[in-house]
Amino acid sequence: MRVLAVTNLYPNPLQPHRAPFNRHQLRLLGLRHPLRVIAPVAWTDELALARAGTGRVARAVTLDGLAVEHPRYYFPPKVGRGLYGHCFAASVRGAFRRAVDEFAPDVVFAPWAYPDGWAAVRLARRADLPVVVQVHGSDVKLLDQFPTRRRRTAEALTGADGVIAVSGDLRDRVVGLGVPADRVAVIYDGVDPHIFHPGDRQSARAAVDLPGGWPAAPVLLFVGNLVAVKGIDVLVRALASLKSPARLVVVGAGPERAPLARLAGELGVADRVTFLGSLPQAALPDWYRAADLFVLPSRSEGVPNVLLEAGACGTPWVATRVGGIPEMPGHASRRLVPPDNPAALAAALADALAAGRPDPADLPPPKSRAAAVDELEAGLLRVARQGPRRD
Numbered sequence: 001m002r003v004l005a006v007t008n009l010y011p012n013p014l015q016p017h018r019a020p021f022n023r024h025q026l027r028l029l030g031l032r033h034p035l036r037v038i039a040p041v042a043w044t045d046e047l048a049l050a051r052a053g054t055g056r057v058a059r060a061v062t063l064d065g066l067a068v069e070h071p072r073y074y075f076p077p078k079v080g081r082g083l084y085g086h087c088f089a090a091s092v093r094g095a096f097r098r099a100v101d102e103f104a105p106d107v108v109f110a111p112w113a114y115p116d117g118w119a120a121v122r123l124a125r126r127a128d129l130p131v132v133v134q135v136h137g138s139d140v141k142l143l144d145q146f147p148t149r150r151r152r153t154a155e156a157l158t159g160a161d162g163v164i165a166v167s168g169d170l171r172d173r174v175v176g177l178g179v180p181a182d183r184v185a186v187i188y189d190g191v192d193p194h195i196f197h198p199g200d201r202q203s204a205r206a207a208v209d210l211p212g213g214w215p216a217a218p219v220l221l222f223v224g225n226l227v228a229v230k231g232i233d234v235l236v237r238a239l240a241s242l243k244s245p246a247r248l249v250v251v252g253a254g255p256e257r258a259p260l261a262r263l264a265g266e267l268g269v270a271d272r273v274t275f276l277g278s279l280p281q282a283a284l285p286d287w288y289r290a291a292d293l294f295v296l297p298s299r300s301e302g303v304p305n306v307l308l309e310a311g312a313c314g315t316p317w318v319a320t321r322v323g324g325i326p327e328m329p330g331h332a333s334r335r336l337v338p339p340d341n342p343a344a345l346a347a348a349l350a351d352a353l354a355a356g357r358p359d360p361a362d363l364p365p366p367k368s369r370a371a372a373v374d375e376l377e378a379g380l381l382r383v384a385r386q387g388p389r390r391d
Contacts, residue, residue, distance in 0.1 A: 001034075001106050001380065001381055002033065002036075002103060002105045002106045003029065003030075003033055003034070003035045003036075003107055003380060004035075004038070004099050004100075004103060004105035004107070004129075005026055005035060005036070005038070005039075005108075005109045005110070006108060006109070006116055006120045007039055007109075007112055007116050008040060008112060008116055009022040009111055009116075010022055010026070010037060010039035010068070011023055011063065012039055012041045012057070012070055013061075014045045014046070014049055014057065015045075015278075016280075017279065017280055017281070020281040021189060021305040022111050024192070025369070025372070026064075027064040027065075027066070028369065028370060028373040029376065029377060029380075030065060032373075032377060033377070034103070036067050036099055037066055037068040037069070038068075038092050038099065039068055040070065040072065040088065041057050041070050041071075041072060041073060042075070043072050043074050057070055058070065069095045069098075069099075071094065072091060073088060073092070074087055074090070074091050075088070075091075081148055082149065082152060084114070084115040084152075085114060085115040085119050085155075085156070088115035089118075089119035089122050089123055093123065096123045096127075100127050106129075106130075106384040107129065107130050107132060107380050107383055107384040108124040108129050108131040109131070109380060110132070110134070110160075111134040111136070112134070112136065112139050113133055113139040113140060113153045113156050114139060114149055114156055117131075117133035117135075117139075117153075117156035117160065118152050118155060118159075120156075121155075121156050121159040124388070125159070128388055129388060130161040130384060130386065130387055130389075131161055131162075132160060132161060132162040132164060132379065132380055132383050133164070134164040134165075134166070135164070135166070135174060136166055136302045137166070137170065137301050137302025137324075138229060138300060140174060141170075141173065141300045141301075141323060153177065154177040157174055157177055157178075158177070158178050160179075160183075161388060162380075163179055163183060163184045164187050164376065165186050165187075166186075166188060166189055167188070168186055168324065168327055169302075170323070170324060171184050185375075187372055187376055188367060188372065189305055189308060189367075189369065189372050190308065190370070190372040191305070191312045191366050191368065191369055192369050192370075193368055195281075195282070196313050196366070197285075198289070198313055198363065199286075199289045199313070200289070203289075204287075204288075205290040207290070208283075208287055208290050210290065214247050218244060218293070219246070219247055219248075219290060220235075220246055220247065220249070220292070220293050220294075221249050221251070221287055221294050221315075222235060222248065222251065222294075222295055222297075223252060223284060224296070224304075225253070225254045226253060226255065226256040226260065227256055228256060229298060229300050230256075230296075230297070231297035231320065231339060232250065232256060233256075233259075233260060234339070234341070235297045235345065236267065236269065236273065237263075237267065237342035238342045238343075238346040239267075239269055240267035240269045241342065241346045242350060243350070245272075246349070246353065247273070247274070248273045250273065250274065250275045250276065251276045251284070252278060253277050260275075261273075285309075288315045289314070292315075292356075293315070293317065293318060293349065293352050294307070294317040295317065295319070295349065296317065296318075296319040296325075297319070297320055297345055298320050298322060298323075299320070300322055300323060301320070301322050302323050303323070303324040303325070303327065304319075304325065307319060307328060308328070308367075311334070311366060312366040314357060314358065314360045314363055316334060316352055316355070316356075316358060317334050317335075318335045318336075318345065318348045318352050319334070319335075319336060320338065321337065321338060329367075335348040335351065335352055
């Protein structure tokens, strides 16, 4: 089976740490089957790079042994979202045609619904190829904010030959958009147990080099994109009301960093919050093990890989009761709270810190990423053998 992946969720020269879960999913799949990646780069990001004078985007690269093409993605920023699918398709069309001619794929795989999936379905139909779209959360759950995006997302999913959802909650939402239930498969993600596993906390704290005075204080950890939907502002407010000297480490980058820093200053906890920016995935296990508690205060989610990773490292976590999070397996030390509720979050943080870390011997073994890729491989093979739908 020859797989052509079309996705914005992939590292590029401007965002080398982007979407590690998808990178490793494709890397493992590429060890089993020939796989080629088309991962466009937004023209706005390229413009910022050019203005900074820090280099140019290489259009064709090799990553993890996979051939990757980075076409420039043109779109009108923040307006005309109903046109983004057309813009995406036009931007990747040349790369897609080259891949069809040179690589001869058996199936097209798009790990994001819109605009990626919409464009992939449109281009695959013209090439008489079957296509599978994978949905992760925000691509399906935040549709009410943009009616035109909702319509295009429904078009992408109903037009695909198969849909993969990372949770039962997302499957139900996909079916609600008009996709027949027998065309939707639920595949929960997994982690690499060789990377994410329990370890000595003091050694981990020494490895990450916590700031002076921090080793004696409880450490809360957040990992993710700094965007409004992640609810990090709620976490900062909860920290300010917490009767504990706890410190917060925020790993990630995004447009909310400056507003969050201002909020921490306004609430008098700026000296207790550290923004580290993006880190390579290889650096995350020690941070998980160094933290007393992992926190994910999102307003919307699918099944967050960061919770799987934290749990695999033996770190207790507090998260909001949204999306597929309640479906996730977890040890007794996990706690769920309603979203947008700093008081409830603060209370859960206090309880979790008082309870401490679980005994690693009591932790259930996590699902491996290889097992998740086994299921993905089976789904893609099934669609590739069936070929494109003719209805």
